[in-house]
Amino acid sequence: MANQQQNTAFYLKYRPQSLDEIIGQTSVKKILLSAFGQQRLAHAYLFVGPRGTGKTSTARILAKMVNCESLESSDKSLEGQKSRFSTLATSHYPCNKCSICLSITDGSNLDLIEIDAASNRGIEDIRFLRENIKLSPSGAGKRVYIIDEVHMLTTEAFNALLKTLEEPPGHALFILATTEVSKIPQTILSRVQRLDFKLATQAELLEALNKVVKTEKIDIDEEGLKSIVKKADGSFRDGIKFLDQVSSIGGKITSQLIAENLKFSQFDDLLDTLSSLASKDIKKSLLNLLNQLQEGFDAKELLFSYMEQMRNLMFIKNGLGEALVKPHLIEEKYQNLIKLAEQFTSQDLIRNLDILQNALSKLKFTSIPSLPLELAVVEICADSPSSILESPPSIIDHPSSNSDSSDLSKIKEKWTYICETIRPYNFSLEALLRSISIKEVTDTLVLIEAPYSFHQRILEAPKNRDLLESILSDILGRKIKISAVLGSRPQRKEDIANIEVAADDEIIRAAAEIFNSDSVN
Ligand SMILES: [Zn+2]
Structure with missing residues (x-):
């Protein structure tokens, strides 16, 4: 643990603070420096390249260059005396000392808006961005928007972004970054200047x-x-x-x-393998496994690693990630696992753990140590005959002539995703969602049945309503409103224990309190 925490600090400590500290990327630096020197920066850049090549660092440095107080003043003083300061090079380095530079380094600068499209696919953030874009920067420079992993944005978010890029205000600088340029819509590509980052030699x-x-x-x-x-x-x-x-x-x-x-x-390699297992890609999974074996991993050790992470994914999937997984991992790894958990159904995770457990028991009887694991990988990727569509027990299907059953199953299928998307924003809303049922889905409306009036009130609160509506709209690909109605509820207060409101004492207590007051009325 101590080592891992130190990793983060160490990496941050040597994060490049000016363009000359970025490793390699000669052509990117040349283009940016020349554009900056001539005050001809594009209004939107797309940084393309593998992870770890300095895209985000370059974006933050660029944010400093356009906003640094010292750079600005030195530019002004240069105007009258260009001959004396013939080389522009020194004036391209942000000072890293002024309050603006420092606030960009520590992440508190209000004119630098960083959006990680990978963590929530940007639904709320792009909405925020559209509202925010009209505001002028607080200082004399530019408002810089960095959208990392931009290929992860949903279609809705891309469309919102496109509108912003079509009429960018003069005070805005957009820097989009991606590892997968093929997933960026052509409409976006045609409105940005693309810069390619390459792996360092x-x-x-x-x-x-x-x-x-x-x-x-x-x-x-x-x-x-x-x-x-x-x-x-x-x-x-x-x-x-x-x-x-x-x-x-x-x-x-x-x-x-x-x-x-x-x-x-080799955590990333491991995640890569698990990801290919999730997509049931036999060839890729086996190749990954063979690579890891070739790199000197012991088959038993690998098997344990697979099991350990599958178990972590199962915890995350069941809402216990914060309590049981997060404390043992650095934040980056934990976030990666949360993303990976999306790719599995609970059913698959249980089945996979079972298969791996069996492989472990066969390990001591085999003459080829890697064989049980190889077979387990093949079995995990093979389609299970009794594959059950994941369906949370709390969502009750109410067939209705109006409701579109495929939309209903779409929502059910994505229910864990919905809950986990909401969780960082609003823990109690997420917990509540585990005890409601979807009654009907129409073209514009998702009708939710809540067992208690306090559920209804929470769902109707504008902030919660907005959040849920934007996620549902995103999933169904059209504008959705929600409406919460009071449904049947457990008869007596002792039944309150049966409400599946996660495993959170406080919420159950709060629910009991409100329920008691309800039954008094
Ligand atoms: Zn500065």
């Missing part, structure tokens, strides 16, 4: 990591550093995390020590 990474080694006085031999560079696969972020991880062991760091420790840090 081994020499570039070696040089960059060497600087860190010297500054931190890390005792590592050249072979060791080279093996980290190799493992980092062109990503400075991965490289510095590996370096941090092994440096926290203490003592002289050798390539052998690194080999032993990096085995356990």
